[in-house]
Amino acid sequence: MQLLLLTTAILALLRPHPAIGAAIRPRNLKEITLDIVNANVAPDGFERSAVTANGTYPGPLITLTKGDFLRVTMHNRLTDPTMRRSTSLNFDGIFFSTQNSFHEGTPFVTTCPIGPNASFVYDVPLIEGQTGTFWYHSQLSVQYVDGLRGALIVYDPEDPSAHLYDVDDVNTIWQIGDWWHNSSIPLLAGYVATGIVPVSDSGTFNGVGRFQGGPEVPFFVQNVEAGKRYRFRIINQSARNVFTMSVDNHNLTIIEADGTTTVPHTVNQIIMLAGQRYSVVLEANQPVANYWINAPFVGGNPAVNPNQNATLSRAILRYAGAPAADPVTPMTLGPVNANELIEADLRPLAAQAAPTPDxxxxxxxxxxxxxxxxxxxxxxxxxxxxxxxxxxxxxxxxxxxxxxxxxxxxxxxxxxxxxxxxxxxxxxxxxxxxxxxxxxxxxxxxxxxxxxxxxxxxxxxxxxxxxxxxxxxxxxxxxxxxxxxxxxxxxxxxxxxxxxxxxxxxxxxxxxxxxxxxxxxxxxxxxxxxx
Missing domain, CATH: 2.60.40.420 (Cupredoxins -  blue copper proteins)
Structure with missing residues (x-):
């Protein structure tokens, strides 16, 4: 600790600082305030205290436009002793310049965590024309298991794939994640004691889910209109689980992977690992009805946790004019004849050879x-x-x-x-x-x-x-x-x-x-x- 204090003191003397209170307002500034608070939530019907941004799970959606400068003022107001009370934010997939790397948010790599009753301002200028589907979460230990996760979307006004879809807005973002009834500190202690990785209780789709034997929480409903093409941005915000995404009777055309625009590639099933993101185009070309959006998951032995039933991880695609009811077809794990995504088949729209390694x-x-x-x-x-x-x-x-x-x-x-x-x-x-x-x-x-x-x-x-x-x-x-x-x-x-x-x-x-x-x-x- 003395070494760290000495180092910090030396750095403070050697480096120039902005004037205290100086107003630095970059062009295209987008300002967001996130209050990190403990709040009681019940995504799958089981109520528990969680670590949240502004009291919600997932946290507030952050939307930007290509070239924007994001400024996030984060206030740590955590008080629950059953979970970590310090925190640190990471902006998954966003590029950081050398000069701005100290805002990157990785505890003990680029920064130290922010303690309770403290605040920090993250400056995140979008560089190199970056656009696409991203997300933010706690990077401290396994704290985001407790709920601190949210979507971050960077829109491109000149998207080269725009001719492939009609709708791409705040209502076409799918956030899938694993959910845990116990808090991360005892879960981690159990992992350390046994070597057995914890198994989630349920999966959530845009913040709602069901567990075996639990209440029938209404499924998330994605509304569409017949004849329109929708860009759905899918984010796997899990700490562990692998989700397999499909929509009954519909194909999915991939046009983006982790912020890279891809040559359109049509499949009917996508396996998504933790942290991965895809944009897919779905054409609403089926008879007016309700269709299952399937989001089953795997992540450890389900026998370890009797609450887990991956079949219950899903949502509803509802055409305008269809009844407000569940689909009449069975809940399945996906298409019988799966045309599954093979990652190696994806190609970037702007092709670039991999340079020779040094x-x-x-x-x-x-x-x-x-x-x-x-x-x-x-x-x-x-x-x-x-x-x-x-x-x-x-x-x-x-x-x-x-x-x-x-x-x-x-x-x-x-x-x-x-x-x-x-x-x-x-x-x-x-x-x-x-x-x-x-x-x-x-x-x-x-x-x-x-x-x-x-x-x-x-x-x-x-x-x-x-x-x-x-x-x-x-x-x-x-x-x-x-x-x-x-x-x-x-x-x-x-x-x-x-x-x-x-x-x-x-x-x-x-x-x-x-x-x-x-x-x-x-x-x-x-x-x-x-x-």
Missing amino acids: VNISLTLFVTPGKAQWNINNVSYLSPVVPTLVKVLDGATRAADFNVTENTFILPVNSVIEVDFAPNIDDEAHPFHMHGNNFFVVKSNSSDLVNTVNPLRRDVTGVGAAGVIVRFITNRPGTWFFHCHIFWHMQAGLATVMASGLDGTDRADIHPNRAWENLCPAYDALPADLQ
Whole structure:
């Protein structure tokens, strides 16, 4: 703690600060206030205290337009001792510049958490023309299991796929997620004690769901008009669960994956890993009626939790003129003749060859049998006391400057990095997610094809038994978290930090503000039960 306080004090003296109270109002500013509060919610009919943004699950929708500057004022008002009372926001899939990397929100990598009764302002300028479907959530431990999740959509006024759909608005966003009746602290304690990953009680669709034996909470209803084409933006906000999406009697044409516009690709079923997003076009071309939107999920042994019935995870597609009633057809897990998405079949609309790698990294994932411990190259990630970015600003440039358990890879700037994941022998695909950047999926877990000509770029891909190769470019130097988006696995060590530009002048471009510099001393001064 003394080292951290000294480091922060030195940084405060060396770096220029904006004038206190100065009004800095960027062009195209979009301001949002999120009050992080404990609220009683009952998405599936079981009421519990949760961690919420503005008292709702999911949290408020954030909508932006290409080129906007997002400013989020976050007030931490958490009081419930059964859950973490500090917090930190992450904006999943949004690019961050080197200069703005201290706003990126990853605890102990780019920042320290924000304690109760404290506030922080996140400045998130949209860069590089980024548009698409994103989301925000708590990045602290497994706190977003308790409810702190919401959608973030960036609209493109000149969307090259606009001719394919008629409707794309706030009513065509589908947020699916796993829901848990118990709070994250005892769930995590049980995982640590047994090595068994917790199993959710239910799945939710836009904030509502059902569990076995529970009340018949009305299903979410998606209204459509015959003859119109709808762009549905689907976000898997789970901490663990894999959802399989389909709509009875309707095809889904994929036009976006994790913010990358794709060549239209039509399927009737999509498997979505935690953290993944897709935009699909659905044409309302069937007889006027009610149709099931199927969203069954898997995530651990359902026998562990008798509340779980994945068949109940669904919604209703209701044509104008149809009765306000459930579909008359049976609830199924999806189409009998499934034309399922194969990730390797997706192509970006703006094709770009994967550049030749300058650095090759091989990663092998391994779980310690019977323990809540995951390893990458025999290292189980542990968050450092001093955040990685603070160490970098204090002069850290070599691997020896970081603890082995930080699993930090030191990379050259403006280089192409290839990460080769060895085939994984466990029974589930691990959704690996890169913060602040995206990557070329040169080889998907869904195929043996190696595609360097026009691979998909996205920020979450499944790492599994077939092996995976991704490449990314270190053109935005910084300390970027690269981890499994099954947050139980991430908390158990399935994570790395990809750090680039540490030995160049890029580090001098980072000028954190005083509010950021004060976060670590304030957090370290908190008693353990408030952290």
